[in-house]
Amino acid sequence: MPDGWVDDQPVARLLAADYRVWDDPAVEWETYDRVVLRSVWDYTQHFQDFVAWCRAIGAARLRNRPEMVAWNSDKRYLADLGVATVPTVFVEAGDAIPPLAGEVVIKPSVSAGALDTGRFAEGDHDDARRLIARIHASGRIALIQPHLPGIDRDGETSLVFIGGELSHVLAKRPILRASGEAPLAPAGVRVAAVYLEPDLVRAGSATPEQRELAQAVHAEVADRFGCPVYARVDLIPGPDGRPAVLELELIEPNLYLASASGAAERLERAIRES
Numbered sequence: 001m002p003d004g005w006v007d008d009q010p011v012a013r014l015l016a017a018d019y020r021v022w023d024d025p026a027v028e029w030e031t032y033d034r035v036v037l038r039s040v041w042d043y044t045q046h047f048q049d050f051v052a053w054c055r056a057i058g059a060a061r062l063r064n065r066p067e068m069v070a071w072n073s074d075k076r077y078l079a080d081l082g083v084a085t086v087p088t089v090f091v092e093a094g095d096a097i098p099p100l101a102g103e104v105v106i107k108p109s110v111s112a113g114a115l116d117t118g119r120f121a122e123g124d125h126d127d128a129r130r131l132i133a134r135i136h137a138s139g140r141i142a143l144i145q146p147h148l149p150g151i152d153r154d155g156e157t158s159l160v161f162i163g164g165e166l167s168h169v170l171a172k173r174p175i176l177r178a179s180g181e182a183p184l185a186p187a188g189v190r191v192a193a194v195y196l197e198p199d200l201v202r203a204g205s206a207t208p209e210q211r212e213l214a215q216a217v218h219a220e221v222a223d224r225f226g227c228p229v230y231a232r233v234d235l236i237p238g239p240d241g242r243p244a245v246l247e248l249e250l251i252e253p254n255l256y257l258a259s260a261s262g263a264a265e266r267l268e269r270a271i272r273e274s
Helices: 006-015 043-057 066-072 075-079 122-137 150-154 208-225 263-273
Strands: 089-091 104-108 118-120 142-146 156-162 165-172 201-203 230-237 243-249
Touching: 006 263, 043 066, 066 208, 075 243, 104 122, 118 122, 122 142, 150 230, 156 208, 156 263, 165 208, 165 263, 208 230, 208 243
Parallel strands: none
Antiparallel strands: 089 142, 104 118, 104 142, 156 165, 156 230, 165 201, 230 243
């Protein structure tokens, strides 16, 4: 998004910031006090180059910081978290695919925007195995997760942290609503078509248990890497009905700032103070 995602533009105006494309060789990055990652939604197609670029910008200027970004860019971070997460099996290329049982979700270890991601009913496990093979052929690790029925009932609850504090809560309808891969948008847009639906996300609320889990995740990240300028913790009902972490977004999440009064100003202040 070379001109920035519309949701972030008020923050850019408050900061008098420029939009720059991360892999543009003409940009003189050393002229900037801060480089803030936002709509870098192509990074998964250039993963190694992107991580190397983050490290070249350096921890003094890049937000979120490079080592935090490198860790969060591979979904194997789920195995590092000391909290309840969606049960996940990681299958590397060359590994035998374990038996699939019931309805499953398949996704790559490095991905965004529901690319190469699918939900497969028990009768569609051959399609699931074909997706795993394609993920392996691309050099990535495949994740196998059970499809948890609570997401169909409750959707996702996303808690957005800005500058170390909970800013606002979002309610998201489920992305994978039928068996098969998430449909891609037309005209080559490299996101799932469902992400373009205008009513996908709205302002929401969180229970005390969801808040406690999200705050524990944020604290783990802050203890390991320093406090993130922004973070989004996506929760769904786990196998026991209690909240579980589906994803932790520290690189390029849409924060839906327009859904919460003062959120743009909070992000502007967090960037200045970071």
